Amino acid sequence: MPQIVQCVPNVSEGRRQDVITQLVNSVRNTNGVLLLDTASDHDHNRTVITFVGDLPSVHQAALALVRQAVQSIDMNEHQGGHPRIGAVDVIPLVPISDVTMDQCRQAAAELAEAIWQSCAVPTYLYGEAALTPQRQNLSKIRKGQYEGLKEAVPRGERQPDFGEPRLHPTAGATAVGARLPLIAFNVNLGTEDKAIADAIAKAVRLSSGGFRHVKAMGVTLEDRRQVQVSMNLENYVQTPIHRVFEVIKSEAARYGVPVVGSEIVGLMPQQALLDTADWYLQTEHPSAPHVLENRLRTDQE
Amino acid sequence: MPQIVQCVPNVSEGRRQDVITQLVNSVRNTNGVLLLDTASDHDHNRTVITFVGDLPSVHQAALALVRQAVQSIDMNEHQGGHPRIGAVDVIPLVPISDVTMDQCRQAAAELAEAIWQSCAVPTYLYGEAALTPQRQNLSKIRKGQYEGLKEAVPRGERQPDFGEPRLHPTAGATAVGARLPLIAFNVNLGTEDKAIADAIAKAVRLSSGGFRHVKAMGVTLEDRRQVQVSMNLENYVQTPIHRVFEVIKSEAARYGVPVVGSEIVGLMPQQALLDTADWYLQTEHPSAPHVLENRLRTDQE
Numbered sequence: 354m355p356q357i358v359q360c361v362p363n364v365s366e367g368r369r370q371d372v373i374t375q376l377v378n379s380v381r382n383t384n385g386v387l388l389l390d391t392a393s394d395h396d397h398n399r400t401v402i403t404f405v406g407d408l409p410s411v412h413q414a415a416l417a418l419v420r421q422a423v424q425s426i427d428m429n430e431h432q433g434g435h436p437r438i439g440a441v442d443v444i445p446l447v448p449i450s451d452v453t454m455d456q457c458r459q460a461a462a463e464l465a466e467a468i469w470q471s472c473a474v475p476t477y478l479y480g481e482a483a484l485t486p487q488r489q490n491l492s493k494i495r496k497g498q499y500e501g502l503k504e505a506v507p508r509g510e511r512q513p514d515f516g517e518p519r520l521h522p523t524a525g526a527t528a529v530g531a532r533l534p535l536i537a538f539n540v541n542l543g544t545e546d547k548a549i550a551d552a553i554a555k556a557v558r559l560s561s562g563g564f565r566h567v568k569a570m571g572v573t574l575e576d577r578r579q580v581q582v583s584m585n586l587e588n589y590v591q592t593p594i595h596r597v598f599e600v601i602k603s604e605a606a607r608y609g610v611p612v613v614g615s616e617i618v619g620l621m622p623q624q625a626l627l628d629t630a631d632w633y634l635q636t637e638h639p640s641a642p643h644v645l646e647n648r649l650r651t652d653q654e
Numbered sequence: 655m656p657q658i659v660q661c662v663p664n665v666s667e668g669r670r671q672d673v674i675t676q677l678v679n680s681v682r683n684t685n686g687v688l689l690l691d692t693a694s695d696h697d698h699n700r701t702v703i704t705f706v707g708d709l710p711s712v713h714q715a716a717l718a719l720v721r722q723a724v725q726s727i728d729m730n731e732h733q734g735g736h737p738r739i740g741a742v743d744v745i746p747l748v749p750i751s752d753v754t755m756d757q758c759r760q761a762a763a764e765l766a767e768a769i770w771q772s773c774a775v776p777t778y779l780y781g782e783a784a785l786t787p788q789r790q791n792l793s794k795i796r797k798g799q800y801e802g803l804k805e806a807v808p809r810g811e812r813q814p815d816f817g818e819p820r821l822h823p824t825a826g827a828t829a830v831g832a833r834l835p836l837i838a839f840n841v842n843l844g845t846e847d848k849a850i851a852d853a854i855a856k857a858v859r860l861s862s863g864g865f866r867h868v869k870a871m872g873v874t875l876e877d878r879r880q881v882q883v884s885m886n887l888e889n890y891v892q893t894p895i896h897r898v899f900e901v902i903k904s905e906a907a908r909y910g911v912p913v914v915g916s917e918i919v920g921l922m923p924q925q926a927l928l929d930t931a932d933w934y935l936q937t938e939h940p941s942a943p944h945v946l947e948n949r950l951r952t953d954q955e
Contacts, residue, residue: 633896
């Protein structure tokens with residue numbers, strides 16, 4: 354299987370279509386990467402670009418994007434509803450296949466250094482790539498946003514991991530990180546009682562005593578006259594889908610409520626579903642090497 | 655996702671290495687196909703070649719193989735322990751991804767006709783490609799083997815689907831078919847009592863009242879002091895893995911025996927495992943379009 358790293362930079366431009374096109378093209382025109390999605394939000398004045406490739410190609414594409422953003426975005430004129438610290442606000446690297454989290458951590462550090470060296474934009478490492486526990490949480494780095502950070506850094510606070518103690522005059526700063534893919538997974542319950550979905554959401558999510566890598570809330574599905582436990586699974590390796598699903602089933606049973614279905618929103622790595630099949634089938638060895646399509650991809654390299 | 659058809663021709667040569675190499679190369683050198691495996695058996699005097707590609711490429715590669723086999727194999731001199739009717743004995747086409755069984759049936763018919771037209775080897779359609787129910791079963795076509803068929807056909811019996819009423823003087827005949835991939839799946843039980851594995855095998859297999867597409871037998875695992883239900887699942891669409899596994903679990907429970915593990919042998923299509931995950935997670939829509947790796951393969955076309 355080829356090495357696949359997903360990269361999801363968020364850039365601080367969601368309104369000027371010509372600028373967005375230039376930014377996206379800087380990724381698209383880099384060899385070895387594949388653009389999967391672009392989503393611009395006018396109110397946030399922000400664009401989320403999703404692309405994949407091997408580590409060297411992703412590095413080149415992300416660097417090309419920062420170079421383009423430095424030329425076309427002035428943070429002193431930027432307004433929008435989403436917190437941000439720079440022209441390219443965040444660049445997370447996400448391991449998908451044939452790449453470890455350690456490799457993504459290392460690649461995030463190399464990218465952060467290269468952005469400082471070649472674009473003079475100071476950079477912070479966050480998430481799994483953070484150098485200190487405090488910086489794992491992006492919101493700590495982003496506190497006060499561009500305007501606040503611009504004042505704080507020259508005062509000696511929140512020093513960048515790469516760069517001098519002042520932000521780039523127009524492009525601000527960039528946070529580069531590593532994280533596992535988010536899996537958006539919803540479980541539908543055979544009841545109209547939202548209190549039950551809320552109670553189950555509380556049972557499985559970290560903030561109220563549940564699993565470490567689960568965010569969850571109860572949602573009403575008006576049309577279906579059902580309720581839903583709507584979740585983000587932030588680490589399918591440590592907190593796998595099947596474990597969360599089984600707890601939801603057992604909690605629902607306590608109220609006499611059936612699980613009537615589930616849905617996956619967006620993309621997830623094949624491995625997350627193979628792990629699910631392996632757990633339920635009690636396989637003694639991982640099934641991934643037995644998937645014919647995976648064999649093809651290995652052989653075609 | 656690209657179209658993937660698996661083709662598993664069995665050729666009547668398993669001893670002369672130079673001939674085997676020529677036969678395999680005729681496949682390997684065809685554009686658009688990927689050779690996955692070659693297995694020669696000296697006693698059977700037979701080689702099983704496994705390759706994949708899209709339908710047009712598989713057609714070309716199979717035809718190239720037959721041409722080569724006609725040149726290098728004389729059935730009048732062939733001896734071996736496995737039933738066979740020709741230099742290329744059977745050519746099954748197996749749908750893996752982005753191709754329907756109907757398309758494979760049609761492709762089998764086109765290949766069978768092309769083999770007759772361009773190599774003068776008469777051909778039979780079998781399995782899912784059979785034109786009559788009798789010919790679904792390969793053993794009916796192969797009865798009496800090459801030597802018997804050579805006599806029967808000129809007498810007006812078992813006429814080929816393509817070709818005149820006589821076999822090719824040296825290459826005999828070829829059976830071309832379509833079938834779903836076989837999945838070799840074994841379930842291990844926490845007991846030394848082989849009678850329990852035998853009883854469960856009988857419960858799930860077609861021949862004794864079980865599922866239509868399951869072959870099963872009990873096996874003793876001496877080293878582990880356990881027994882196993884060893885299976886071939888011949889149609890994972892109509893008789894899915896999870897259904898067979900759940901019946902085995904419930905039959906084992908009747909004897910107070912736990913399922914301690916399972917194993918997949920060889921290759922299976924990704925879809926068989928996604929179907930398993932979807933069933934256990936009760937997904938309301940198939941997960942295949944949500945697998946990031948599948949998205950890549952589509953976009954790269």
